[in-house]
Amino acid sequence: MRDRPVRPIILASASGILLPLCFPRFDLGLLAWISLIPLHLALDGSSRWTAFRLGWLTGTIGFTGIMSWVVTAMHTYGKVPLLVSYAIMLLLTVYLGLFVALYSAGLVWFRSLVPRYGLFAAPCLWVSLELVRTYLFSGLPWSLLGYSQYRQIDVIQIADHLGVYGVSFLIVLVNVAVAELIAWLMPLFRGFVPARLPWELVTTSAILVGLSWAYSTSLIVSEERRVPKSLLRVGVVQPNVDQAMKWDKAYRDETLKRYDRLTETLGAGTDLVVWPEAATPFLYEREPLYQLQLLAIAHRAGAPLLFGSPAVRFNADKKPFLLNSAYFLSPQGALLGRYDKQHLVPFGEYIPLKSSVLFFLDKLVEGIGDFEAGPGPTVFSFTPKTPVPGQTDAAVTRTVKFGVVICYEVIFPDLVRRFAANGAEFLVTITNDAWFGDSSAPMQHFSMVVFRSVENHLAFARSANTGISGFIDPFGRIIRASPIFTEEAFHAEIPALQSRTFYSRHGDVFAYGCVLISLILILFGLFRTEGPAHSTVAATPV
Known part of the structure; x- marks a missing residue:
């Protein structure tokens, strides 16, 4: 009997x-699809408080493995002492682990509230907590469970209605x-008569x-038959500029020469050239x-150029502030538009509550100052060289619209879908992932772009300073x-499509529906009349 408390800990x-x-x-x-089964088995027969602790253990261990790159970003590039970097990472992962803790406690509670059928609400609770994580304290929806399926194209097309949260739900x-099925089978091996099969x-x-597989496969087959209104030849540049040299004035000329040389290799047939976030090692306007x-360089490229560069503006009191901006230039040098990053990275681009509570902190990464958020989504337009498919006249072209999101913004589903809702026909993301070093973060970051393509059925082009750069088609397939x-x-x-998915139009309706179901059950539990029938937790022996 002494080893009984150890078993749930091992499973969690x-x-x-x-x-x-x-x-x-x-x-x-x-x-x-099976990673949470040990946790669910550990929760069987547990009290809510025990379930909370077991879930917290699972979440803390899991997010420590997922977010280990935080140490690289802070220590190598932020110059934070190594021990302090590990302490901050652990603080972050303990916080993220709380969401799994709340899920675990809620699952045990729901099962006691509605025996046998309360578990149907468990995925709703998980999705609700992922949605909260997307917005709480500025939001950190990094590595939501659904993102693990970014390569399973024949399953994830449901995201065009349900978002990434629908895949997490599934x-x-x-x-x-499966955990309930295993719990039902276990008594058979011990010679006991099992409880009722959880066939529902x-x-x-x-x-x-x-249904998810059938919808995904049929959608891909049917949509591939459509002829896109435009096929654009987009070029991306990955300069691989060392972060330590990026803002050093001595390397400005060398950096621009590198961009010039790489851009020239794209050739004359390119419709659009994309450089990364903060590509210019100077303030472009200054x-x-x-x-x-x-x-x-833009003139020699013979194509519109999209590039990142900080911009400086002034408040009413003449105090300057910075914007993390993307500029869009014509080959003739005319400014076709500028987009200012809306969702900034806390402790990377600004310090939350710096004027009152956290006045003693500085940013964890080296840079040129604090930034402020831009006003909202901006859609650019241009006329590509590539003719419209199906037209014999090579001179027949049309205006194409696209949106650009900068770095961290691409992990926020609702923010990206607003560009699609505003008429974007393809999307671009520019970033500087050099801060992550040689860690798992660049690929984790890139994998989330797959879902932004699927949710809106729009192609993505991505330019990153040190990588990963590439292209994703409207169904989430990685082209390169x-x-x-x-x-x-x-x-x-890549195709330019006037595709308006349910998700593009309505956003996270499904996720908010999950929140509503979870709240109804929680309110039922808080206000129900307590009685003898509810004094114990129905548990299946394992």
Whole structure:
């Protein structure tokens, strides 16, 4: 009997160890469908407080494995002492682990509130907590469970209605169903008569997985037959500029020459050239000499140029502030538009509550100052060289619209879908992932772009300073992805589609529906009349 308390801890730890394996760089996405089973078995017969602690253990171990790159970003590039970096990472992962703790306690509670059928609400609770994580304290929806399936194209097309949260829902439902099935089978091996077979959960999960697969495969087959209104030849540049040299004035000329040389290799047939976030090692609007050099590069490219550069503006009291901006230049040097990053990175681009509570802190990464958020989504337009498919006249072209998101913004589903809702026909993301070093973070970051493509059925082009740069088609298939820390430029043909998915139009309706279901159950539990029938937790022996 002494080893009984140890068994749930081992099971909860096992789920924590399995979770990081589902994401890059391990990339064993299929494990996600069984990774939570040990935790669910550990919760069987537990009290809510015990379930909370077991879930917290699972979440802390899991997120420590997933977010280990935080140490690299802070210590190597932020110059934070190594021990302090580990302490901050642990503080972050303990916080993220709380969401798994709340899920675990809630699951046990729901099962006691509605015996046998309360577990149907478990995936709703998980999705609700993922949605809270997306917005709470500025939001950190990094490595939501659904992202583990970014390579399973024949399953994830449901995201065009349900978002990434729908895939998370499906994964959790399967984990719950299989765990209950195992719990039902275990007494058979001990010579006991098992409880009633949880056929409702098993059948529901099997049907929903089957419907997801059928919808995804049929959608891809049918949509591939459509002729896109435009096929654009987009080129991305990955300069691989060392972060330590990026803002050193001594390397400005060398950096611009590198961009010039790489851009020239894209060739004359390119419709759009994309450089990364903060590509210019200077403030574009404040350096006339370097500005002329950049305009000359755009002219030689013979195509519109999209690039990142900080911009400076002034408040009413003449106090300056910075914007993380993307500029869009014509080949003739005219400014076609500018987009200012809306969702900034806390402790990377600004310090939350710096004027009152956290006045003693400085940013964890080296840079040129604090930034402020831009006003909202901006859609650019241009006329490509490529003719419209099906037209014999090569001169027949049309205006194409696209949106650009900068770095961290791409992990926020609702933010990206607003560009699609505003008329974007393809999307671009520019980033500087050099802060992550040679860790799992660049691939984790890239994998999330797959879901932004699927949710809106729009192609994505991605330019990153040190990688990963590449292209993703409207169904989430990776057309090309570059290795990290390589210097290269390449192009691909991507479709420009006027595609308006349910998700593009309505956003996270499904996720908020899950929140509503969870709240109804919680209110039922808080206000129900207590009685003898509710004094104990119905548990299946394992």
